[in-house]
Amino acid sequence: MFQSVRVENENMDKVIDIVKSKINTYEVLANPASMKFLFFDSDNPDINTQFDELRKILVPMGYIPFLVLDVEHYVEVGIRPKASYRSNKVNLIMLILTLASTIYVGSIYASSFVHPGTFAEEYKLLYGFVFFSLPLMFILGIHETAHYIVARRYKVNASLPFFIPFPYLIGTFGAFVSLRDPVPTRKAMAEIGAAGPIAGFLAAVPLLFLAQYLEGIFKPIGNYIPFILNYPEIYHIFGIVEPSNVPIFPMVFAVWVGMFATAMNLIPAGQLDGGHIARGILGPRSYILGYIFIGFLFYLTITYHYIGWLFLALFVIFMGMAHPPALNDCEKISRVDIGIAVFCLVMFALTFTALPIKP
Template sequence: MDPISVKFYFFDSDNPNIDDAFDYIRRDLIDHGFIPMVIRDGENIIQVTKRPKQRYFGNIVNLILLVATILSTMYVGSQYSINFVPKGAYYELRLWGYGFLFFSAPLLLILGIHESAHFLVARKHHVKASLPFFIPFPVGIGTFGAFISLRDPLPNRKAMAEIGAAGPIAGFITALPLLFVADYFQNVVKPIPPAYIPFKVTFPLIYHLFGLNTNFTGPIFPMVFAVWVGMFATAMNLIPAGQLDGSHIVRGVLGSRANILSYVFLAFLFAIGFFYTGWWIIAIFVIFTGLVHPPALNDYSKISGLDIALGVVSLIMFILTFTIIPIKPA
């Protein structure tokens, strides 16, 4: 006989440290092909099921995608550099060099550190995860971003909140000094007339908070745009809906009560989509990836003051980086 699942009953009085005990057996069971889950529905149960067999890509795929994304962001960056690179010898080479130095490098640094932070904190909680997958796309910003694949279920609310918050916080901290470097180049590197201005961006609150240059009438310097994209990616990831980082954070901090917030923010995305249609695309993506965040294996575990602080910090970052109309015609 091969049962689908096995249930073990327990009493809280016999298990005062049930959260630690469960995490200990979780690590052992998952390594042996089983997934345990705490269920409190009138009775206290640990239900153990067989883990479905899965196949994963080798790291060579991560490397190929990274190289392709470097090339695609270099190309896009070179197009944004046309207004700043004078024609002459090795013009195309200098364009690509500008594209790498002032667009591809800062953008992929922010995205890479964001995903690496997810990876490292997942490993800290003994949750297996892939290396970052970068997605090349040779128009727009040269990439659809990056992601890591969590190969284990999230064990508890604490891990859920900390893994979710690690990426946006690390990416935000990385982007902060680059804001000032990019602002310096925007002020000292003059565009070559006649300047071509394909679009304008709306700068979020953090730019005004630091008194950065947001009122220039000429074309945007490639590095300014790259760092702006990094900040916009932070805001987008912090939306508390679907499988976005913000959803991990609020589900970890608030538990099942976070489901209400997911519906509220879905309605918010559809509402602001009348001002910028890109939000409708995000809303549809959220729906297709699952609006309600699945629970942790131990969804009844306690969270610490640090985890609540991470939630507050994430909210502040969202306020500082979010704009309703991020891009508009020139």
Template sequence: MDSDRNIELENPKVREVVDLVKNYIYTYEIEVNPLSIKFMFLDSDNPLITKKFSELSQKLISMGYIPQMVNSYEHYVQVSMGQEKKFVSSKVNLIMLILTILSTLYAGYYFTGDFIKPGADVFWRTVLYGFVFFTLPLLTILGVHEFGHFIVARHYKVRASLPFFIPFIPLAYSIGTFGAFISLRDPFPNRKVMTNIGAAGPIAGFATAFPLLFVANYLQKTMPLYHHFIPYFLHYPFIYHILGLLMPVTTPFFPMTISVWVGIFATALNLFPVGQLDGGHIVRGMLGRKAIYLSYFFILVLFYLGLSYTGWLLIAILVLFLGLNHPPALDDTSPIGALEIGVGILVLILFILSFTPVPIYL
């Protein structure tokens, strides 16, 4: 029997939440706290608890509440008042995209210079080549990656922003961007959704970059070379070795070769199983609370790799600073299914194919 003795019935908001939850979940006790309401329940009384909680969550989130289902020594649903969020205008996305196009175009200008025949219009031909063969493929791969997250999030009725592209200060022979991201405006409803949204981006980005590998390989071998300057050398991820698409290190990289390499290697970086990275979402969804142990192990691996490439040390320190732990889904107890297991195996394969221990050397 429900115990309503400590419910402030004169508060219409509390009454509204209580009545809504009781329409979906049979509870045996309700506790009202200053910041939340806790509904205790028994699994035996709620055989369809996963489905019911999913339906309940969508309604509560639309009302501005954050529900969470907890199975510990007690089984309960806790409903908290969500913080009011103010989302930026889509104009910000457009401005950041324009700035990123300009910053990557500046980078592409330098990468393209070795392949431009001297002449009166050399500047504009270099700009055009930089856009077509560097900026366009790079931002396409990054953009498709983020739209992969966006589309799958919308499929699961999780609100998400359009992609934010991150420009970088224009420097000669940098790539001109720190990548892109989307902002999820709703929490993950369960571990299945967390896994699938996290994996959608890397899968979509890799699928976009894969055919471009062959285009870049063809252009690398056929485009005439007029200068010979190599700012740094690239080590190729495993997929290049499998496909036999390795370029000689004594030849300058064609700009599309660099942009596709960045897109492939970004897949591996995003799949690091830590924090709020895509890999962090995936392992938290697949392993639940045990994911933190994999994150600890991976940080140790990064420090070990840092003995050969100092960039990994900087990334490991940054990850530690931002935090290894990943917040749980609203329903953190329901198990994942065969689809999520298959997705996890797929992204593990993509990580292996996309990774290289020493990416760049001067």
């Protein structure tokens, strides 16, 4: 659970004093890797709150506490492995590169909507920015910002969003926020995981209608149809029907990508947002659901011959199917969190499509 490193004597007394100031213990067991503080339930009627206060003190000091409620009840404190993080300049560089790649890709889709002329190339880039890069980056940015805000609300240190440029098809591999502190509770794990998809989804919904409105204004003048999109259920619920025999308006595609990203992130496996939600709500047995969905992705790959699902399944497996527990993995989940998980399940049903793109 912890790195095998020696606890320095001069720090041991300080850690013991801090733990005992928050939790009433009856015995302390020390070894080279960690210290265990055993306690009785009757002496600690509000152990979840007590442990969270302790966590907020010890984690910034370089220690990681775990709450264990088993045959014996105890808090185990180990030394946190040292880690170095990249400066925010990396975030800025990746943001600029992703803006450039999405503008470039968007300009390709915009070519069917720009009249030939002296400034045609400039207009393509402008359309690529306004009608593709901007709405797509807005949806992704709202998604990752929500993760960041909820993580900070739980006093979990998180990085600014890292955007990943990819100058092909959709212009990006998405974005992510790196949690630099361990997640304190299952509740925090579920809510941090759910915050991004919910915020991104709510940001994308009004853009569905704006994209359809603008599509009616900007008529195609070319015949470039690189692929045909299959639209998820939310389009049919709102009565939005997109023609498949005309070029795709860049903003329509950008919003579709946002919806598709929501569905992918909500798959309850591994380190995806859905994996965080499942681990928070279901606890240690959530891995069963993860393996079921990985099998489902392989089934879709074989049935629909869509290689994207295979890449996603392999990516999840490569990143790790086992999900680390929260520091307090014993706290019960509230009805509110169950409701959030159900809403995420509904979002998945509304945004998922088995065969997203047909050539």
